[in-house]
Amino acid sequence: MDTMKSFLKEVLGGLAVDYADIRVEETEGSGVIYRGRSLDDVRRSFERGGCFRIFHRGNWGVATFNNIDENLKGLAKEVASEIELLPPRNETLVALGPFEDTVRIRPEDDPRRISLTEKRSLLRHYNDIILGNKGIATTVSVYQDSYKHVVFYSTDDRSLDQETVYTGFACRAVARDGNNIQDYSDSFGKTQGFDSLKHREPMCERIAKVAIDLLKAEPVPAGKYTVVIDPLLAGVFAHEAFGHLSEADHIADNERLKEMMKTGTRFGVDELTIVDDATMPNERGSYRYDDEGAASERTELVRHGILVGHLHNRQTAQQMNELPTGNSRAISYRFPPIVRMSNTFIESRSTRLHDMMDSLESGLYVVGSRGGMTELESFTFSSQYAYLVEHGRKTRMVRNVTLSGNVFETLKNIEAIGDDLTIFGGIGGCGKGGQAPLPVGLGAPHVKIRNVLIGGK
Amino acid sequence: MEQKILALANRRADAAEVFGEEADRTVVEFRGGKLHSQETRLTRGYGLRVIKDGKIGFCSSTDPDRINELTDAALDTSVLGKPAQFEFPEAEKGPEVKVFDNRVMLVSVRRMVNWGKNLIDIMHARVPDVKLDLTFTRTYREIKVKNSSGLDVGFERAEFDLWITGLLVDGGLVWIPDYVNLSNGHPLQFEPLADRLERQAKVAKQKAKLTSGTYPVIVMPTALPSMLVALKFGVNGKQREKGTSPLIGKEDEKILDENLTILDNPLHSFGLASSPFDGEGVARHRNVLFDKGVFKGFLFDLATAAACKCECTASARRGYSRPPVPDITNFEITSGKNDFEKLVQETKEGLLVYEFLGGGQSNIMAGDINLNVTSGFKIEGGEIVGRVKDVMVTGNLYKMLEKVEVGSAQQDLGNYFLPFVRFPALKVATKE
Numbered sequence: 078m079d080t081m082k083s084f085l086k087e088v089l090g091g092l093a094v095d096y097a098d099i100r101v102e103e104t105e106g107s108g109v110i111y112r113g114r115s116l117d118d119v120r121r122s123f124e125r126g127g128c129f130r131i132f133h134r135g136n137w138g139v140a141t142f143n144n145i146d147e148n149l150k151g152l153a154k155e156v157a158s159e160i161e162l163l164p165p166r167n168e169t170l171v172a173l174g175p176f177e178d179t180v181r182i183r184p185e186d187d188p189r190r191i192s193l194t195e196k197r198s199l200l201r202h203y204n205d206i207i208l209g210n211k212g213i214a215t216t217v218s219v220y221q222d223s224y225k226h227v228v229f230y231s232t233d234d235r236s237l238d239q240e241t242v243y244t245g246f247a248c249r250a251v252a253r254d255g256n257n258i259q260d261y262s263d264s265f266g267k268t269q270g271f272d273s274l275k276h277r278e279p280m281c282e283r284i285a286k287v288a289i290d291l292l293k294a295e296p297v298p299a300g301k302y303t304v305v306i307d308p309l310l311a312g313v314f315a316h317e318a319f320g321h322l323s324e325a326d327h328i329a330d331n332e333r334l335k336e337m338m339k340t341g342t343r344f345g346v347d348e349l350t351i352v353d354d355a356t357m358p359n360e361r362g363s364y365r366y367d368d369e370g371a372a373s374e375r376t377e378l379v380r381h382g383i384l385v386g387h388l389h390n391r392q393t394a395q396q397m398n399e400l401p402t403g404n405s406r407a408i409s410y411r412f413p414p415i416v417r418m419s420n421t422f423i424e425s426r427s428t429r430l431h432d433m434m435d436s437l438e439s440g441l442y443v444v445g446s447r448g449g450m451t452e453l454e455s456f457t458f459s460s461q462y463a464y465l466v467e468h469g470r471k472t473r474m475v476r477n478v479t480l481s482g483n484v485f486e487t488l489k490n491i492e493a494i495g496d497d498l499t500i501f502g503g504i505g506g507c508g509k510g511g512q513a514p515l516p517v518g519l520g521a522p523h524v525k526i527r528n529v530l531i532g533g534k
Numbered sequence: 535m536e537q538k539i540l541a542l543a544n545r546r547a548d549a550a551e552v553f554g555e556e557a558d559r560t561v562v563e564f565r566g567g568k569l570h571s572q573e574t575r576l577t578r579g580y581g582l583r584v585i586k587d588g589k590i591g592f593c594s595s596t597d598p599d600r601i602n603e604l605t606d607a608a609l610d611t612s613v614l615g616k617p618a619q620f621e622f623p624e625a626e627k628g629p630e631v632k633v634f635d636n637r638v639m640l641v642s643v644r645r646m647v648n649w650g651k652n653l654i655d656i657m658h659a660r661v662p663d664v665k666l667d668l669t670f671t672r673t674y675r676e677i678k679v680k681n682s683s684g685l686d687v688g689f690e691r692a693e694f695d696l697w698i699t700g701l702l703v704d705g706g707l708v709w710i711p712d713y714v715n716l717s718n719g720h721p722l723q724f725e726p727l728a729d730r731l732e733r734q735a736k737v738a739k740q741k742a743k744l745t746s747g748t749y750p751v752i753v754m755p756t757a758l759p760s761m762l763v764a765l766k767f768g769v770n771g772k773q774r775e776k777g778t779s780p781l782i783g784k785e786d787e788k789i790l791d792e793n794l795t796i797l798d799n800p801l802h803s804f805g806l807a808s809s810p811f812d813g814e815g816v817a818r819h820r821n822v823l824f825d826k827g828v829f830k831g832f833l834f835d836l837a838t839a840a841a842c843k844c845e846c847t848a849s850a851r852r853g854y855s856r857p858p859v860p861d862i863t864n865f866e867i868t869s870g871k872n873d874f875e876k877l878v879q880e881t882k883e884g885l886l887v888y889e890f891l892g893g894g895q896s897n898i899m900a901g902d903i904n905l906n907v908t909s910g911f912k913i914e915g916g917e918i919v920g921r922v923k924d925v926m927v928t929g930n931l932y933k934m935l936e937k938v939e940v941g942s943a944q945q946d947l948g949n950y951f952l953p954f955v956r957f958p959a960l961k962v963a964t965k966e
Contacts, residue, residue, distance in 0.1 A: 103597070109614075112776055113776070115616065116614060116615070116616055117616055118592070118616065118857060119591070119592070119611040119612075119614045119615050119616075120592040120593065120594070120611055120856075120857065121592075121593045121607040121608075121610065121611055122593060122594045122595065122855055123593075123594075123595045123596075123597050123600045123603065123604075123607070124579075124594075124595070124596050124597065124855075125595075125596055125597035125599075125600075126596055136569065136571070136572075137570070137571040137572070138571070138572055138573075138574075139571060139572070139573040139574065140573065140574040140575070140576065141573070141574070141575045141576065141577075142576045143576065143577060143578045143579065143596040143597075144576070144578065144598075152574070152576075156574060159572060159643050160572065162643075162644055162647075163569060163572075163647065164569070166568070166569075193610060193611065193613075193614055194613075194614065197614050214777065214778075215776055215777060215778065217776075251778055251899070253777075256780070258778065258780070258897075258899045258900055259897065260897070260899065296902070299746070299926070299928055299961070299963040300746070300963065301965065330565055330566040330568065330570075331566050331665065331701075331703070333703040334703065337703075411575060411577070413571075413573065450891050451891070452709055452891055452908050455891060455906060455908055455923075456891075456906075457891050457904075457905075457906035457926075459904065476897070477897060477902050477904065477928075479904035479906075479926070479928075481891075481904075481906040481924070481926055482924060482965070483923070483924065530924060530926065530963060530964075530965050531963075532904030532905075532906075532926040532928040532963050
């Protein structure tokens with residue numbers, strides 16, 4: 078650490094700029110993919126690279142690189158002189174005092190200690206469980222791990238030496254009956270070691286069962302519905318539809334958005350509290366320090382229906398005169414950090430699922446997520462499947478259930494929030510500004526919402 | 535370096551291939567009408583694929599100090615690896631394709647900043663309440679492929695483009711997307727771009743309502759890529775190998791409207807995915823995917839071609855960090871005969887879409903889509919009357935493409951070359 082830190086200090090040392098930081102990452106990863114019975118891909122990688130950022134007279138200059146050598150000093154000077162040419166802007170960064178810390182993973186969590194054969198065997202075991210079900214045509218099963226070591230230094234004398242680990246797997250089952258092809262997938266991932274992936278057989282059984290059941294499901298009739306959404310889909314909603322809106326880099330530069338996302342504004346029912354929390358132990362979106370070296374935090378975004386916070390980096394916190402929240406993250410050294418979520422969830426309340434369903438005269442019970450996207454207030458996300466509900470009872474399974482709408486209206490249309498918060502990880506992540514996938518966690522209890530636009534047949 | 539890695543691997547593997555990638559990327563970004571940042575991204579990495587005892591192994595690295603470990607790790611993965619059903623190819627001559635214009639490399643950061651400011655000033659004068667996000671991305675890329683069969687090929691490409699998103703906050707948010715490919719070295723033409731943005735912005739200020747129903751829908755080139763994801767999936771040789779493409783066994787069958795001729799065209803001058811060789815060093819050529827609606831075949835790299843006992847279509851896509859997979863290069867729909875203004879005039883009531891929000895691929899294998907319209911307008915009585923909100927287009931892509939009319943001019947979207955497409959009757963779900 079000390080040698081690297083001294084070198085990084087030298088790279089930024091000669092610059093006459095307001096602020097600069099540099100981080101160097103070394104990552105080592107492995108991956109295994111099964112497609113059906115065959116092992117499709119086994120790979121390993123070693124990456125080394127870095128990113129420095131220079132902030133001067135309100136402008137940023139950034140460079141990412143693989144070569145970590147004396148030439149970096151020249152590159153830093155070049156970038157500094159390029160931003161000197163840009164027109165000055167009245168921007169500063171929130172001040173953070175000098176600091177130094179070292180974060181190490183537990184040795185037993187290090188995936189480099191586990192042989193490729195052992196990783197392959199676990200994945201094959203899960204893949205075989207799915208393939209053992211009649212009606213399953215094929216599978217795609219993926220194992221991934223990565224160990225990351227980051228050394229960070231900034232000119233305000235903050236330095237960090239941090240290790241992180243990610244392991245996870247995902248399985249997709251494809252069921253086929255003639256021309257009718259349906260699929261269902263699920264995944265599991267943590268900032269923990271290989272052992273956390275064991276004993277996931279029930280998840281694999283469920284993946285196969287749902288894919289087969291979907292063969293009999295009809296597309297849902299399009300229209301407006303009252304829906305009960307499961308914790309995963311509600312978590313995707315919290316992340317996609319609200320979390321992204323809370324990222325202050327969208328807001329800070331735009332007066333009208335600032336007005337729209339002003340703290341104190343009512344966004345939903347009294348029961349609604351939405352939180353982003355990077356400090357949760359072992360979750361996929363957890364970390365100790367972000368990529369600006371700021372400590373991670375638990376940030377309430379909405380409390381009892383009222384907007385109370387935003388997610389910040391050092392610049393947006395200063396722009397909006399709020400405190401930094403430790404949400405400045407990059408997917409790798411190839412990118413500068415931007416404002417991102419960590420683990421975003423809706424807090425539990427008191428309604429039991431049973432009571433929520435009982436009060437649903439006619440509507441949908443919607444399960445899982447095939448991903449979603451937002452463009453500020455507009456959102457769309459696809460669920461895995463749903464059931465039509467009549468008089469509180471699930472009847473037919475339906476597919477192609479895509480929800481879309483306006484986030485502000487939808488939050489106001491929440492009728493009940495359940496008592497069964499669950500946080501999900503996986504191996505994918507969030508995409509923003511060309512940076513994907515960023516490891517995040519998300520979750521919620523069951524949530525009942527009226528007047529949701531559903532696309533189907 | 536590639537030679538050194540290949541020499542090390544050749545000593546212990548039965549066959550080896552090194553893919554080397556070097557890139558120098560400059561990104562200049564404006565947000566909300568203000569200069570936001572400039573970035574330099576320097577990349578250099580290597581992917582090593584080996585065949586040992588008939589099985590494939592792969593490892594990648596950006597760390598020049600760990601070159602010796604690359605062979606060890608690649609051989610380590612080959613012990614578990616997939617059987618190699620192909621051999622690394624020998625060298626062949628690649629086609630001439632324009633992918634490098636030195637003028638692109640001479641555009642300074644300062645010039646990009648000035649172009650951005652000019653465009654923002656022009657737009658501010660015309661439509662003051664539109665805030666522009668601009669991203670100039672210029673990349674110099676050098677690719678080298680060497681293998682133990684003696685293949686040693688490479689190329690340089692200069693990629694340069696501008697993404698524009700206009701944001702109109704007007705009692706709700708409206709997105710106005712546009713794109714310019716600048717890889718041919720010509721300077722940015724401000725007026726035509728500003729005209730297009732202004733046209734969208736002005737009509738976006740009017741609000742219109744559309745009730746759920748079936749309407750003629752004109753999908754503009756900027757919106758088509760989100761819609762065509764399932765088709766790209768369907769023609770991929772990997773899906774043919776896995777048995778998950780709905781096009782399996784349908785070669786030479788008429789699948790789409792006869793107005794649709796769709797190409798995978800790696801030879802398009804200054805296309806962002808154009809190149810003389812694919813990621814395995816095989817000489818590129820055009821692949822006709824649909825000829826007047828008739829499906830002509832899948833796209834294969836070496837491994838999927840061997841697995842499916844088909845001919846390789848030189849479709850290996852890769853970066854240094856991943857083994858190759860088949861993929862489309864530049865997606866091109868041949869222009870038709872239809873004039874945009876005329877089709878709008880002929881439409882009594884319909885929808886015009888400039889952008890879909892992705893994520894609406896509910897069953898990509900079957901082609902089912904539910905797309906949320908983020909930039910859409912109502913056409914009424916032959917005129918574009920205003921923007922619509924909370925609108926989704928739903929249906930099956932393959933069915934939708936059975937009957938279409940195609941616009942007369944292609945828009946260059948970097949790695950898509952597309953005209954607008956008019957669908958005579960699509961199901962539209964709205965909150966009205």
